[in-house]
Amino acid sequence: MRLINRHPGRVSAxxxxxxxxxxxxxxxxxxxxxxxxxxxxxxxLPGLEQMTAAxxxxxxxxxxxxxxxxxxxxxxxxxxRLGMGVGIAAVLALVVGVLNGVLPLIRANLAPLVSxxxxxxxLALLPILFIVFGLGELSxxxxxxxxTAPIMMRDVAQRVxxxxxxxxxxxxTLGANSWQxxxxxxxxxxxxxxxxxxxxxxxxxxxxxxxxxxxxSTEGLGYRIFLVRRYLAMDVILPYVIWITIxxxxxxxxxxxxxxxxxxWYNAGGH
Amino acid sequence: xSFITVKNLWKEYGDHxxxxxxxxxxxxxxFCTLVGASGCGKSTFLKMLLGQETLTRGEMxxxxxxxxxxxxxxxxxxxxxxxxxxxxxxxxxxLLGLELEQSPLAGKLFGSARREALKDVDAMxxxxxxAHAASKWPHELSGGMQQRLAIAQSFVMKPRILLxxxxxxxxxxGIRGDMHELILKLWRDTGTTIFMVTHDLHEGFHxxxxxxxxxxxxxxPQQPEAFGATITYDLxxxxxxxxxxxxxxxxxSTTARSLSG
Numbered sequence: 001m002r003l004i005n006r007h008p009g010r011v012s013a014x015x016x017x018x019x020x021x022x023x024x025x026x027x028x029x030x031x032x033x034x035x036x037x038x039x040x041x042x043x044x045l046p047g048l049e050q051m052t053a054a055x056x057x058x059x060x061x062x063x064x065x066x067x068x069x070x071x072x073x074x075x076x077x078x079x080x081r082l083g084m085g086v087g088i089a090a091v092l093a094l095v096v097g098v099l100n101g102v103l104p105l106i107r108a109n110l111a112p113l114v115s116x117x118x119x120x121x122x123l124a125l126l127p128i129l130f131i132v133f134g135l136g137e138l139s140x141x142x143x144x145x146x147x148t149a150p151i152m153m154r155d156v157a158q159r160v161x162x163x164x165x166x167x168x169x170x171x172x173t174l175g176a177n178s179w180q181x182x183x184x185x186x187x188x189x190x191x192x193x194x195x196x197x198x199x200x201x202x203x204x205x206x207x208x209x210x211x212x213x214x215x216x217s218t219e220g221l222g223y224r225i226f227l228v229r230r231y232l233a234m235d236v237i238l239p240y241v242i243w244i245t246i247x248x249x250x251x252x253x254x255x256x257x258x259x260x261x262x263x264x265w266y267n268a269g270g271h
Numbered sequence: 272x273s274f275i276t277v278k279n280l281w282k283e284y285g286d287h288x289x290x291x292x293x294x295x296x297x298x299x300x301x302f303c304t305l306v307g308a309s310g311c312g313k314s315t316f317l318k319m320l321l322g323q324e325t326l327t328r329g330e331m332x333x334x335x336x337x338x339x340x341x342x343x344x345x346x347x348x349x350x351x352x353x354x355x356x357x358x359x360x361x362x363x364x365x366l367l368g369l370e371l372e373q374s375p376l377a378g379k380l381f382g383s384a385r386r387e388a389l390k391d392v393d394a395m396x397x398x399x400x401x402a403h404a405a406s407k408w409p410h411e412l413s414g415g416m417q418q419r420l421a422i423a424q425s426f427v428m429k430p431r432i433l434l435x436x437x438x439x440x441x442x443x444x445g446i447r448g449d450m451h452e453l454i455l456k457l458w459r460d461t462g463t464t465i466f467m468v469t470h471d472l473h474e475g476f477h478x479x480x481x482x483x484x485x486x487x488x489x490x491x492p493q494q495p496e497a498f499g500a501t502i503t504y505d506l507x508x509x510x511x512x513x514x515x516x517x518x519x520x521x522x523x524s525t526t527a528r529s530l531s532g
Contacts, residue, residue: 164353169323170421171356174368174428175344180378184367188358265358265408 046235054235058224070224071243078209078221079247081137085144086205090198092145093152094190100153101160102186103178111157118150123211130216140212147208148201152194159193160186192266195259199252206248274299274464275320275432280329281499282315288499289315293329295483295502299431302458302465304508306475306519307485308527311500313468316485317434320466321346344372347425349438354421355409361420362405365392368428391427398460399423399453415446419453426457435467439474451478472520482506484519487526495530 008016032045046054059071096114099106126143133139163186171185213222221244228236260267273296282290289312297303305313318324319331322342331338348354355364369388370380380388396402399419409417418438425433435454439447455478458465469475475482484504491497504519 166350166353167356169321169342169348170350170354170424171367171371172342173321173344173346173348173425173430174371176371176378177375180371180375184371184378185356189356263358265410268408268410 043232043234046238050235051239054233055239058236058239071240073219074221074224074240075243075247077219078213081140081213081220082144082205082209085141085209086148086198086201088141089145089149089152089201089205090194092149093156093197094187094194096149096153097156097194098160098182098186098190100157101190102182107157114150114153114157117146118154120146122147122208126212126215135216140209140217143208143212144205148205151204152197152201155197155200156190156194159197160190163189192259192263195255199255202248202251206244210244273297274301274334276330276332276335278330278332280319280331281327282312282319282324283327283499287496291499291501293501295505297464297481299464300462301481302455302479303467303481303483304475304479305466305468305483305485306470306472306523307500308523308530309470310530311485311487311526313485314436317436317466317468320432321348321434344368344428345430346432346434347428347430348434348436349418349421349425351437351440355417355424357409359409360405361396361401361407361409361412362389362392364409364420365395365423365427368424372428395423395427398426398457413446415442415450418442418450422454422457426461426463429461430463433463433465435465437468437470440470447474454478472516472523476508476516478508480508482508484523486522490526490529492529500526 028045029047032047035042035045036047055071059069062068063070096110100111100114101107122143125146126139129139129142129146133142167185168181171181176184209220210222210225213220214226217223221240225237225240275295275297277293277295280290280293281288293316305316307313315324319326319338322339325340333339342348356367359367366380366385366388369391370385371378373384373388374380393402393405396405399422401416401419401423404412404416409420412420422438438454439450442450451474454465454467457463458479465479467479469478482504483502484506485500486503487498487500488503489498503522504515506515
């Protein structure tokens with residue numbers, strides 16, 4: 001049988017999927033053991049023991065100086081920024097994208113600007129944001145907004161234009177005015193697509209968040225890993241990176257499930 | 272004065288002549304079927320009746336006034352596909368038009384107004400045989416049922432003109448027969464003026480009151496776009512003999528070959 005026609009069963013697919021993870025863990029633990037055998041104080045490849053100790057210290061014990069649980073504090077600070085940034089960007093994308101997609105006059109007016117803005121590297125704007133909005137929360141949230149909104153705007157406009165032309169004609173023959181076309185035909189069909197777009201934008205959003213936190217912050221997941229880098233504290237950095245990854249996966253899956261639940265027609269091939 | 276008057280109508284896209292010198296009078300309540308090879312301007316003519324396309328030269332009048340330049344609630348349409356809204360259930364799809372008409376701002380009805388409108392909707396669903404599927408999503412329906420829904424969606428608005436653009440082209444032959452019966456029944460009940468484009472000559476010869484054949488009278492093999500199509504046969508249905516049928520079929524397929532070659 002040709003290779004392209006051989007499909008794994010359910011169990012073997014799961015096992016095959018797990019295999020790379022297990023391999024990485026195995027290789028890491030072997031390398032870590034070897035280094036620790038040579039030098040018990042080695043910081044580069046901490047073992048499970050050191051990492052659990054670090055997690056315990058960061059997440060479950062009060063910080064000696066501030067009395068806070070640092071990991072939770074970092075997590076809430078980062079998630080707040082991320083949530084606000086992505087939330088604002090999504091609302092902007094919905095408004096601008098839908099108007100751009102539906103109204104030719106607005107499209108002629110705004111589409112070139114949106115395309116140009118989406119080409120500006122957001123990190124190059126970070127210094128400007130720091131100068132204009134200061135080093136506080138606002139500039140970090142703004143970086144996420146500026147980094148993700150223009151691309152989502154273009155995506156939403158594109159999705160609107162991909163709605164079949166027949167639908168647009170049909171709703172006009174049912175007497176819809178432009179506003180009704182937006183609220184009854186476009187918005188309900190575009191929101192699940194916006195959620196998909198947000199899922200894709202979360203990757204860049206994390207990037208901008210961590211970059212902004214690394215440069216100017218007093219708390220946050222990105223701030224912490226860049227802070228402890230000075231002490232080569234891989235035992236903190238690695239769990240933090242894994243934690244960030246877990247958060248990213250959970251948010252993504254929540255959005256996916258929400259999309260499924262809220263828009264049953266969308267995921268059942270109804271578009 | 273007739274309901275729809277078309278006088279010496281031309282439609283051109285640059286050098287490409289689609290329709291030339293087309294004249295037609297249609298009375299209210301007629302059921303016209305439009306047949307012809309693809310590329311002979313049937314669908315373009317339908318779009319002009321709908322307000323999606325404008326004419327290049329000539330005159331096109333609805334009760335003596337120029338045709339409105341954009342689609343409106345008096346002219347319904349059923350396309351071959353994509354006529355129903357995937358995010359609305361069957362019932363909501365039919366309700367939509369009534370909601371749009373009665374609620375300009377929200378485009379949605381609530382309470383007693385909604386219950387009142389739903390009575391019309393359910394009667395309409397009953398008429399097209401979709402009452403049992405009222406709460407389904409369109410993607411759960413077969414092709415034939417989706418077209419029934421699209422027809423119900425248009426008819427519930429009681430449009431003065433209904434345009435059908437190859438509505439049954441994608442359906443199985445058996446289903447198509449059922450759909451013919453349905454559309455004839457609705458047409459008799461409502462008295463709507465219907466224009467239906469079809470590829471199927473047989474369908475054109477048996478449905479409706481009047482057959483309009485779109486064809487090119489002149490053909491330039493070197494430059495097929497130089498001449499447009501016009502109405503070459505305008506026949507009352509039911510009085511056509513076999514010979515006419517054959518000569519139409521020959522002429523239409525000759526044009527089709529020359530256009531595709």
